[in-house]
Amino acid sequence: MMLYIGCHLSASAGNLAMVETAKSIGANTFAFFTRNPRGSKAKEEDPADCARAVQALADEQFGKLVAHGAYTMNLCTADAGARAFAAELLKDDLRRMAALPGNYYNFHPGCHVGQGSDIGISQICDALKKALEPNYPVTVLLETMAGKGSEIGGTFEELRHILDGVGNDQVGVCLDSCHIYDAGYDIVNDLDGVLAEFDRVIGLDRLKALHLNDSKNPFSSHKDRHECLGAGSLGIETFRKIVNHPRLKALPMILETPNDLPAYAKEIALLRQLEE
Numbered sequence: 001m002m003l004y005i006g007c008h009l010s011a012s013a014g015n016l017a018m019v020e021t022a023k024s025i026g027a028n029t030f031a032f033f034t035r036n037p038r039g040s041k042a043k044e045e046d047p048a049d050c051a052r053a054v055q056a057l058a059d060e061q062f063g064k065l066v067a068h069g070a071y072t073m074n075l076c077t078a079d080a081g082a083r084a085f086a087a088e089l090l091k092d093d094l095r096r097m098a099a100l101p102g103n104y105y106n107f108h109p110g111c112h113v114g115q116g117s118d119i120g121i122s123q124i125c126d127a128l129k130k131a132l133e134p135n136y137p138v139t140v141l142l143e144t145m146a147g148k149g150s151e152i153g154g155t156f157e158e159l160r161h162i163l164d165g166v167g168n169d170q171v172g173v174c175l176d177s178c179h180i181y182d183a184g185y186d187i188v189n190d191l192d193g194v195l196a197e198f199d200r201v202i203g204l205d206r207l208k209a210l211h212l213n214d215s216k217n218p219f220s221s222h223k224d225r226h227e228c229l230g231a232g233s234l235g236i237e238t239f240r241k242i243v244n245h246p247r248l249k250a251l252p253m254i255l256e257t258p259n260d261l262p263a264y265a266k267e268i269a270l271l272r273q274l275e276e
Helices: 015-024 047-059 080-097 117-131 156-166 177-183 191-201 236-244 261-274
Strands: 004-007 066-068 103-107 138-143 171-176 207-212 252-255
Touching: 004 261, 015 047, 080 103, 080 117, 080 138, 103 171, 103 207, 117 156, 138 156, 138 207, 156 171, 156 191, 171 177, 177 207, 177 236, 191 236, 207 236, 236 261, 252 261
Parallel strands: 004 252, 066 103, 103 138, 138 171, 171 207, 207 252
Antiparallel strands: none
16 A cells, blocks of 8 residues: 655645656655635635646555645634635635646644634534535545634534534544644554544545654643654654554545755655554
8 A cells, every 4th residue: 555645835836836846755645725725815715726736646646635725714703704814715626626636735723812712613523524625636624733722623522513414525623633633542552542533423435644853742732833853752663553554544644844855865764664
């Protein structure tokens, strides 16, 4: 079974350029931001570039890509105007992703900013139901979060409530190793137990991708600060278990560690060396 490993790449030079960059560092999947991650501006669309990238991805037998929505897109903010704007960004992102069919679009569920998680979850569900058109060629992924502040998605139960509220099998989950460890799920000492809990609450069939990050913070800190593999509180043996786990090794694995491209190439090679 082939491992699909990659990292976040810059989309500034286009989709085909990202495929070429990924190949150059030993990656066979990758992530990219659909628009400015700290704002809302998106690149002008280039259908010809998308078509060339789709062909290159097929030729190189890449795994599914894991695009990422902007950090500023909060579908459950208390500000009604900002919430409506975020919902429009979501719709536009999914429309853009249709040009790279069959891939994933991952986003942070959002922060309810004092409204309470029930209201926040309802608002997220409403935006997703309006944005997801029938048979859209993209699967939306809710990212597991560290549970800091008023973040939604710090528990499997909250993610399950969103999945149930949307009621659409075009929605799945991306598991972030740093986030769930910081949220209180002990993947260091009990990876199988955490996956069993995920399966009980959500269902492992809804787990579609992984973000592989070590954590700068201790267990259940609710902090969300990524570290390079093996340099944080998760340790390298945790990642050895992940890349060899029969329920995980077929999923696209995206590094979001604090690295540049040469360091990402080393981490990609390290993960491949850990495979038994």
